[in-house]
Amino acid sequence: MNKELIIEETVAYVKSELVGTESGHDWWHIYRVWKNAQLIASGEIADGFVIELGALLHDIADAKFHNGDEEIGPRKAESFLKGMGVDEAVIEHVKNIIRFISFKNGDQRHLFNSKELEIVQDADRLDAIGAIGVARAFNYGGFKNRTIYDPFIKPNLSMTKEEYKKSEAPTINHFYEKLLLLKDKMNTETGKKLAQKRHEYLENFLDQFFDEWEGKS
Ligand code: ADP
Ligand code: NI
The missing domain is CATH 1.20.58.1910 (Methane Monooxygenase Hydroxylase; Chain G, domain 1)
Known part of the structure; x- marks a missing residue:
């Protein structure tokens, strides 16, 4: 499946998963973060595909689970992306974006960092x-x-x-x-x-x- 189609399918998946979530983290928050991320990426050298997937999937875990099991989001993203035949390395990167964007203090950042994570986190903060x-x-x-x-x-x-x-x-x-x-x-x-x-x-x-x-x- 080509990248454009994968993004289209991811949009559809995220929309369907976020039906009924509170408005702070609904589809339109994801939409804005996705657009913000693309705007930031246009001024940086980074992998646009990873950025788009990371932005679209960053809040995929149901908000009510957010403070509990931090692995729900990465797991959901993984099984979805695997089903789309996305490269293993891309999947790992997207999972790390979902994991580390939510460490609000940045105290875990020595464990993982990348330009793509920095961009998606900036995009989320702009919102x-x-x-x-x-x-x-x-x-x-x-x-x-x-x-x-x-x-x-x-x-x-x-x-x-x-x-x-x-x-x-x-x-x-x-x-x-x-x-x-x-x-x-x-x-x-x-x-x-x-x-x-x-x-x-x-x-x-x-x-x-x-x-x-x-x-x-
Ligand atoms: P994030 O998902 O970006 O970590 P939060 O879940 O903390 O953000 O907040 C989602 C939205 O709700 C943000 O726009 C944030 O400013 C707002 N918000 C969070 N806590 C408060 C608060 N105590 N008073 C007003 N707005 C808040
Ligand atoms: Ni967010």
Whole structure:
């Protein structure tokens, strides 16, 4: 099967697998990461086929399993790609992208790294900032029944991952605790440039938000 057809089949597979998932990780998140990854790849030297497969399959494990068995995603991707007759080396690479993109601290990165992983991770991070990032954050906050902002609850930059998950802080705090930090975590030069633009968008959004909060604009 040629590469183009494999990508087409992967799109169909991912769409069908993600039916009914929450909107933070639905097909349209995958679609945007796939497009972002192609945009970043156009400025880098890397294997476009691995990047597209990695982007399309990076959240293939059902979101509710995400915090448990980290091997579900790689396993699902493997059996799907094997069925398509994809090269063993490509399959291994895609599995590693799925595994290592989810180590949020980057503390496992010495175990595996590649340009292709860096690009897909940048593409995933871009989807958390800019206009889409604002939309996703408030969607998440609404889903969790969070307030949008509370001037008396300050952002906390020193929470552990577990504390962070349990925190019921207003959605605006998430911008300071996570979203505004992403531009400095980008791996690739192209990713950094795109992130800078989206970062400025977040800053403008926040300026306008606080002005409107106090009736200054
Ligand atoms: P990822 O899958 O990229 O690791 P998450 O599952 O942590 O991201 O988040 C998915 C989306 O929900 C992102 O856009 C993120 O900004 C948003 N989100 C996650 N946690 C919060 C939070 N506490 N408040 C607001 N938005 C959040
Ligand atoms: Ni993702």
